Amino acid sequence: MDFLRPRTWAEALALKAGRPEATPIQGGTDVMVEINLDKGRPAALLDLTPIPELREWSREGVEIRVGAGVTYSRLIAELGGVLPALAQASRTVGSPQIRNRGTVAGNLGAASPAGDSHPPLLASGAVVEAESVRGARLIPIGEFYTGVKRNALAPDELIRAVRVPAATGPQYFSKIGTRNAMVIAVCSFATVLEPGERRVGTGIGSAAPTPRRARDAEDFASGALDWDGRGPLGPGVARRFGELVAAAAAPIDDVRGRAAYRAHALAVMARRALGWAWDDFRGSAR
Numbered sequence: 001m002d003f004l005r006p007r008t009w010a011e012a013l014a015l016k017a018g019r020p021e022a023t024p025i026q027g028g029t030d031v032m033v034e035i036n037l038d039k040g041r042p043a044a045l046l047d048l049t050p051i052p053e054l055r056e057w058s059r060e061g062v063e064i065r066v067g068a069g070v071t072y073s074r075l076i077a078e079l080g081g082v083l084p085a086l087a088q089a090s091r092t093v094g095s096p097q098i099r100n101r102g103t104v105a106g107n108l109g110a111a112s113p114a115g116d117s118h119p120p121l122l123a124s125g126a127v128v129e130a131e132s133v134r135g136a137r138l139i140p141i142g143e144f145y146t147g148v149k150r151n152a153l154a155p156d157e158l159i160r161a162v163r164v165p166a167a168t169g170p171q172y173f174s175k176i177g178t179r180n181a182m183v184i185a186v187c188s189f190a191t192v193l194e195p196g197e198r199r200v201g202t203g204i205g206s207a208a209p210t211p212r213r214a215r216d217a218e219d220f221a222s223g224a225l226d227w228d229g230r231g232p233l234g235p236g237v238a239r240r241f242g243e244l245v246a247a248a249a250a251p252i253d254d255v256r257g258r259a260a261y262r263a264h265a266l267a268v269m270a271r272r273a274l275g276w277a278w279d280d281f282r283g284s285a286r
């Protein structure tokens with residue numbers, strides 16, 4: 001196996017163009033598991049860890065641009081205030097050791113339906129910044145997931161960063177696992193409130209071949225919430241929101257849970273997450 005170690009981003013793009021079959025490695029918390037378990041042996045590894053600019057994040061207008069090398073631990077510590085749902089999701093990833101190595105870009109590269117960063121990225125309307133020697137392009141997150149563990153990257157492209165709109169209202173992420181920590185999601189859910197746009201965003205994880213939004217639930221809640229009066233959330237609104245989130249999923253029975261359980265759990269998580277977010281929004285006016 002060849003080990004390619006570019007020192008600059010330009011060098012990484014050139015190496016990927018010359019060796020499109022090379023597997024990029026950032027934290028290695030997915031890549032090394034596959035290799036150690038002998039699930040496949042890449043012809044080459046393209047190590048992105050030496051590239052300093054990938055480890056940076058910046059604020060650009062309303063967006064936070066999170067470099068592909070920013071770990072979950074740093075995201076939690078440095079960006080929890082501006083990207084609360086993504087930080088909440090990051091706190092549930094693996095263990096401290098995994099969070100010290102793993103990245104959102106790696107989660108996107110793996111594109112597992114169960115990846116924890118996907119629901120908040122979908123709910124917030126993130127954009128993936130992909131680049132090759134041919135140029136850079138911005139891929140809206142809703143177009144990024146193309147199938148089970150498949151994404152929209154071309155063979156010569158690398159993820160440079162993910163751009164996530166900074167929170168303008170409350171955000172919540174919920175995850176159900178077979179235990180409380182170090183667990184792959186049985187299913188997960190994120191919601192964001194954008195009071196300026198009167199918009200509710202959603203993201204569903206581990207309950208369909210790809211992570212996805214619950215668009216009918218978003219439309220329903222965006223129209224049903226009392227944005228001006230900030231009145232209490234009626235039980236009918238929360239219940240209907242939960243039903244529409246569950247209806248947007250396409251879960252299967254597998255080793256982690258049954259489809260019917262996933263649908264039920266999603267409805268409960270969605271109801272609760274909307275309730276928490278709405279209470280925060282109402283409280284912020286006092």
Ligand SMILES: Cc1cc2nc3c(=O)[nH]c(=O)nc-3n(C[C@H](O)[C@H](O)[C@H](O)COP(=O)(O)OP(=O)(O)OC[C@H]3O[C@@H](n4cnc5c(N)ncnc54)[C@H](O)[C@@H]3O)c2cc1C
Pocket residue numbers: 023024025026027028029030031032033048068092093094095098101102103104105106107108109110114115116117157158159160182183184185
């Ligand atoms: C013990 C353990 C517990 C875990 N728990 C969780 C969990 O709770 N939730 C969860 O979501 N995940 C979990 N994971 C999976 C893993 O930690 C995450 O998917 C993590 O986000 C991967 O990030 P990484 O930087 O380590 O990626 P890597 O392993 O380096 O790469 C992952 C994939 O992304 C590709 N890739 C990496 N960087 C780029 C780039 N810049 N451009 C293009 N492609 C790229 C790689 O080629 C590979 O296909 C766990 C893993 C382990 C070993």
